[in-house]
Amino acid sequence: MAGWIPGARRLDEWERERGSWVLCEEVRAGVHELRAILAEPSDGENHSELLRGARQALDRAMDVLDPGAHRRNLTASHVTTAQLHLNYARSLWMRTLSPEELRSFLPAMSALVRQHLAVTDEHRIFVERLAKEVRDAEEAGRPTPLTEGRLVTLVDAVDAARQAALREKLRAESFVRIVRWIAVFLFCTVIVIGVLSALWRTEVPLCFTPAPSPGARGDFSVVCPTGAAPSVPADQLDTRTREVAGWGDYIVVMLIGLVAAGIAATSALRKIRGTSTAFGIPVALALLKLPTGALTAVLGLLLMRGGFVPGLSALDSPGQIIAWAVVLGYSQELFTKFVDRQGQAVLDGVRGPAAAPPREPAPEPARPKR
Structure with missing residues (x-):
């Protein structure tokens, strides 16, 4: 029946997604990206449960985004729930990575933490210190200081940053x-x-009833936004006001x-x-x-x-x-x-990309003495 009404399909689309379409597509893109990563063969056999849990979380995220399965789409809370499942899947996948594999993701994780966590947050302080140590080690040719314990802490810091980003979106959406x-x-x-x-x-x-100028007949005037009576006796003021209004x-x-x-x-x-x-x-x-x-x-x-x-x-x-x-x-x-x-x-x-810290001016080369 709705197919015979012009524009009914577009109206139904708008009613289902209602301002959250971009957010839904953002979550879907993240799910497809992580599914492609998980589809690659992995050498670790001890992480099968983590990978299975990550895939289940991705399936759950896509189910939640289906507008026909629930009525939460009117408040866009289904997008928030799907984002939670996507964050959970990413966290499980990151825990399967070795320190060598995780090192290539360190700049992106550091940027995410700086973007959404406060300067005084312990997770941000740890990640910034770790990123500096890794950068110094690479420049000096030393082994990268990434251990299993630091790996777990790093994943927890990224989880905290994603939760903070989700709270920022929830705050904006609620407002x-x-x-x-x-x-x-x-x-x-x-x-x-x-x-x-x-x-x-x-x-x-x-209406207003101003007193007329000296010499005019009557005691008052009746002035309304769409009409006026210039000269009205005092005993007829109420009656004329009802007529002029x-x-x-x-x-x-x-x-x-x-x-x-x-x-x-x-x-x-x-x-x-x-x-x-x-x-x-x-x-x-x-x-x-x-x-x-x-x-x-x-x-x-x-x-x-x-x-x-x-x-x-x-x-x-x-x-x-x-x-x-x-x-x-x-x-x-x-x-x-x-x-x-x-x-x-x-x-x-709802923060954008974090501003890069100001660089210290490079020291001027020493001039030769004459």
Whole structure:
């Protein structure tokens, strides 16, 4: 039945993978790579159980990535589970390597540890010291200082680095999911407020009643976002306010606030550095600003109407109301800037390639004395 609906297959694909497709393919690529390595014949007969466990872990990782076998794909937790199995398989395979075989992987393992572990971490300190000893031994032509005990410690350090990398991805994924759900909730709130204000336009009118200039007839004016009554007697103020209040007052103000927030989100993206990971944190933060701007425009005008801001409680034209809606919609930056900082911190946590340490300047050759 779904085959007769145009785009149903693509929609089902999007629903199944939903932002985790790149992460799934990353795990699948790692599984295929390790399977190719394990397919090569091995001389060690004592490692058959370790190799069997590694192959079983790879099979389990591919089973978990199958979206038809479970419903965890909505939260992308199946990717995390598959990554755990892949890390377990890699750890078992590394334990089957001899010190001579493991030496060729030492630069990559050292880079992984430096990338994801803190400078003060004991695993990183050990790996950096071991890498330096191996490099010095190779330069001096001495035997490589790799023993069985150091081999086990090295594998444990790499496992710790992979676990740290997985926690960084989980943190970023959780942050994006929370921001998106909050944005959806705020968008629903904006829609509900727009519908209720259109149905009951006289319950909480978004109108102001400034006193007219000297010499004008009447005591007050009624000013709303979509209409105005220039001269209203005091005893008819409530009645005229209900008549002037339009069903689209809230909708216009929220739309103006949303547009202003969109401009603010566009300008705020220049402050957020991008990332090579598959997490749309900048996009989620930009989407959060839109409903926030619509709500701050409405709530700000309600505060002004209630006299919360001295001197700004008597706007005397619809144009002034619209202008203040623009300002209030843009001012959502005061609230969302804290979320932007947290998002940038999460992006920085999902680390890219570690920066190379600065090299010491080479000593200048001694000049011959004259």
